[in-house]
Amino acid sequence: MNTLRQYRIALQIFQSNRLRRDYRDLSEVPAYEPLGEFFFNEMYGPRDFSRRDQEGRRLAHFIDLLPGVHLHDLEEILELLDLTYQLDDDLAQRMMAANVGTDFDETVYEHFYREADKYDDRLRQLNLVRSSLYNVFRLSRSSLIGMALRQTVFVARLVGISEVHTFLRRGYDALQRVTTIDHFAETIYRRELDRLNRLYQR
Template identity: 80%
Template sequence: MNTLRQYRIALQIFQSNRLRRDYRDLSEVPEYEPLGEFFFNEMYGPRDFSQRDQEGRRLHHFLGFLPGVRLRDLEEVLELLELTYQLDEDLAQRMLAADAGTDFDEMTYEYFYRLADKYDERFRQLTLVRSSLYNVFQLSRSPILGLALRRSHFVARLAGIGTVHTFLLRGYEALQNVATIEHFAETIYQRELDRLNRIYQR
């Protein structure tokens, strides 16, 4: 019998593949390609993100090493990571209880997605994706921040937050060739909102 962890991984694989399919046009824009890979792999990739998410809760101890960054600048990112984990965990538990199998198709996924009845939480997740993209894009304009991130990895590891530090550095680097975030952020927001409303028939 499949375990809860296997369902979580299966969900992450499905979601990453679905995003790659639905946003192939964005990832084919040269300036968005690194950002797309970050989005597909670091946000929704088929890996266990529990270490990164746990470290994110301790990030405020480290912000003194990152010039110009305040906790509130990253609060929405951290909330997004936590909410995404909670929604995936709930969905995985429902699928495990129903013995849905880890080789589920899109119709089965959307059935449990709708059954979970979490429209408000999903809408909040979507608004956090959009606002986080804008916030992190603004932070990525600072070359001093990039230098600080690259030089502070050892300190971050000593502080026990090496995984979330790597996540932040990769996000920063993925945005370096992006001239404007609006098209990327608004395309994701509108398509995902249309999909959310379709699934919940709103």
């Protein structure tokens, strides 16, 4: 019998592949390619993010490591990571309880997606994705933040936040070739909102 962790990994693989399929046009824009890879791998990649997310909850204690960054700048990102985990965990548990197997297709996925009846949470997740993209893009314009992220690798490892530090550093680096985030952020928002409304027949 498959474990909950195996269902979660299968779910992440499915979602990462679905996003790659649906946003191939964005990833083919040279400036967006690193950002697309970050989005597909670091947000929905097929691995266990629990340690990173746990470290994220402790990040507030070390926010002074990043000049010009305040707690409210990261609160939405941390909320997004937490909400994404909760939604994925709920779906994984439903699939495991129904014993559908970890090789499920899109029809099965959408069935459990609707059955979970989490429209408001999904809408909140989508709004957090959009606002976080704009906020992180704004922060990525600061060379001081980039320098601090590169110089605090050892400190982050020492205080036990190396995974969330790596997540932030990769996000910063992925945005360096992007001159405007509007098209990327709004395309994702519109398409995912249309998909959400289709699935819940809104």
